[in-house]
Amino acid sequence: MEHESGQPPVRNISPVKETAGAALRRKQQVSMADVAKLAGVSSQTVSRVSNGSPDVIESTRRQVIAAMNELGYRPNSAARALKRGSFRTIGVITFSLSSLGNMRTLEAIALHAARQDFAITLIPVTAPTQAGIQGAFSRMGELAVDAVIAIMEVHLLDAATVTLPPGVKVVVVDSDAGEEYSVVDTDQADGARKAVRHLLDLGHETVWHVAGPEESFASERRAAAWRTTLADAGRAVPPVLRGDWSADSGYEAGLRLADEPGCTAVFAANDHMALGLLRAFREKGKAVPEDISLVGFDDVPEASSYAPPLTTVHQNFADVGNQCVDNVLQQIRTNTTKPGITLVPTQLVVRHSTAPPKH
Amino acid sequence: MEHESGQPPVRNISPVKETAGAALRRKQQVSMADVAKLAGVSSQTVSRVSNGSPDVIESTRRQVIAAMNELGYRPNSAARALKRGSFRTIGVITFSLSSLGNMRTLEAIALHAARQDFAITLIPVTAPTQAGIQGAFSRMGELAVDAVIAIMEVHLLDAATVTLPPGVKVVVVDSDAGEEYSVVDTDQADGARKAVRHLLDLGHETVWHVAGPEESFASERRAAAWRTTLADAGRAVPPVLRGDWSADSGYEAGLRLADEPGCTAVFAANDHMALGLLRAFREKGKAVPEDISLVGFDDVPEASSYAPPLTTVHQNFADVGNQCVDNVLQQIRTNTTKPGITLVPTQLVVRHSTAPPKH
DNA sequence: TTTGTGTATGTTTGCGCAAACATGATTGGT
DNA sequence: ACCAATCATGTTTGCGCAAACATACACAAA
Structure with missing residues (x-):
């Protein structure tokens, strides 16, 4: 939008400003009464049109709607809420x-x-x-x-x-x-069960778990399900490692897990920690999945691009x-x-x- | 809900509606008037206390507050909004x-x-x-x-x-x-400039770019800054590859880039695409950063756990x-x-x- | 004492909307 | 032709709050 010199730029911004100034208090300047006046009906009729009442004859309705459009009427939700609760x-x-x-x-x-x-x-x-x-x-x-x-x-x-x-x-x-x-x-428990069963079915002797923080119900449920799934299969339950959902905490857990001799399968309580585990394993020279299998939880969109693409439990947020x-x-x-x-x-x-x- | 005979049928049509309606309407059952009555003051005084007016004597204020607490009074924001606009x-x-x-x-x-x-x-x-x-x-x-x-x-x-x-x-x-x-x-432009300059300063002859979708201003700004930074340094401007922010689209771009002989440095418009690039390079046997350097944008929390940890531009959301x-x-x-x-x-x-x- | 000044409180009013009720107009049945 | 039933529309009212104004009372200055 071009302007010749001499135009105060502020006009450019909002010529409506004066009106807006007065309007700060009642920003909803157009009320039902205004519409009613323009349409030549009572405000109640405007209300009826506004709420789609069937008791308004078509011609009247059209007049009212025309007036609404002309004035740019918007129902005031404060009043509405006050009335309707x-x-x-x-x-x-x-x-x-x-x-x-x-x-x-x-x-x-x-x-x-x-x-x-x-x-x-x-x-x-x-x-x-x-x-x-x-x-x-x-x-x-x-x-x-x-x-x-x-x-x-x-x-x-x-x-x-x-x-x-x-x-x-x-x-x-x-x-x-x-x-x-x-x-x-x-269904955290079922998701965790699926993850653990998958690893067990692959032939792993048992599955280690990197859990989320204790304060999280999700974390606790996943951990509990992991434990019972192992127990039900008659497998040993290794000690739980705990992270805080972050990739960094997963990395730290991974560093320790990589030194764990019997560890061939890990279930991480979320994908980000799994990513950290992946990094730790890589640095420690453990190949995934050849040396250690890993399952995550969440199925973040990036999980398929991890190295390697991550097997995980998809949550339906x-x-x-x-x-x-x-x-x-x-x-x-x-x-x-x-x-x-x-x-x-x-x-x-x-x-x-x-x-x-x-x- | 059962009705004995004798009730006019209209009551029957919406017994639930009535209760529901009534409950909604009086959801905010305690009004200023109630508090005022209990405290033995006018409702205006309650309003004053509620709004922290200084014109209320301490003893009165305490009475009112006690009454508020007793009744569990909460100001009704609908009325408030209606009044104040x-x-x-x-x-x-x-x-x-x-x-x-x-x-x-x-x-x-x-x-x-x-x-x-x-x-x-x-x-x-x-x-x-x-x-x-x-x-x-x-x-x-x-x-x-x-x-x-x-x-x-x-x-x-x-x-x-x-x-x-x-x-x-x-x-x-x-x-x-x-x-x-x-x-x-x-400051998209400056961020992109930093990324490109970093790669140039490292000694790379030029920098390839994997941009985001065209509809995105952020993407366009980053791409424009990449281009001008290269031009200002008198470097060749390679063709732009385009993704859609997703890791998968980065992967596809990476597959193509890996076959590009002179490509030693890539600036990806966001970290997730960079993750995809990383995967593509890995699959194509290109080592990062030995064969190809890569810079992302965003600094997602996981970026430090990528393989390798990603150099990127931190955004301060x-x-x-x-x-x-x-x-x-x-x-x-x-x-x-x-x-x-x-x-x-x-x-x-x-x-x-x-x-x-x-x- | 009177008057003035301030201060704490009460009363009135209206924000915009829609329920409830009231009215006037239009039908149809007899 | 009349009355009643229906329908479209108008009028009144109050939701809860707070601004504006009104009052009552205290205390200081004269």
């Missing part, structure tokens, strides 16, 4: 978005909620403390969300201390609070998110709570990091 | 959360906004079309957010077609709309997010728009994927 909003409380799984889940939640015309309000919990979570829930209460989905890996959701406004529904991802809340989660939304929406609709756990299945994806043991 | 909410429009950078940026935005007591409303754009973005902005208008941050890599933000309610401020991440909007972005929030909040406070581009610097992180050429 519902924001059509789901609050999502999450601790650390940086984990891939949480992000994916969040994305699915946002997408699925949008499909049902619900918005997402995001409240991050800075510190995984009771106080932090408490505060988040408290904020949610103020925000008058209709429901809350908590995405947390930590044990911190203590029912006794969480007080939501009555009528607000909760779904929790990854927790063992199934007795009191709706819980949706990946999109499904988890969708289930959360469906669950919470159903609770809203029926005004019931629905404790219980919904498990989303996993798939074992076999690539090139696993093979039968050499000897 | 502000939700203390920032809308974030994002296309595809699955990219690491977007996620990180979003996380920083959410965290930083929370610090200033703003909530985040998330609207995902399903399809990167004008209509999709239009719809998202339109929804934002209805949601009466105070400002919007658009996180998009695509050229789709066409000023002409985006109409926000006046008074709503916009900040855009990764776009060239700096003339009309506030734009905050990583947290800073980008923080700048976005600061920017938008300032616009809200001063009620001005503030076109212009804010660039967040990058850092070159040298690991083991680069070395002087063998010649």
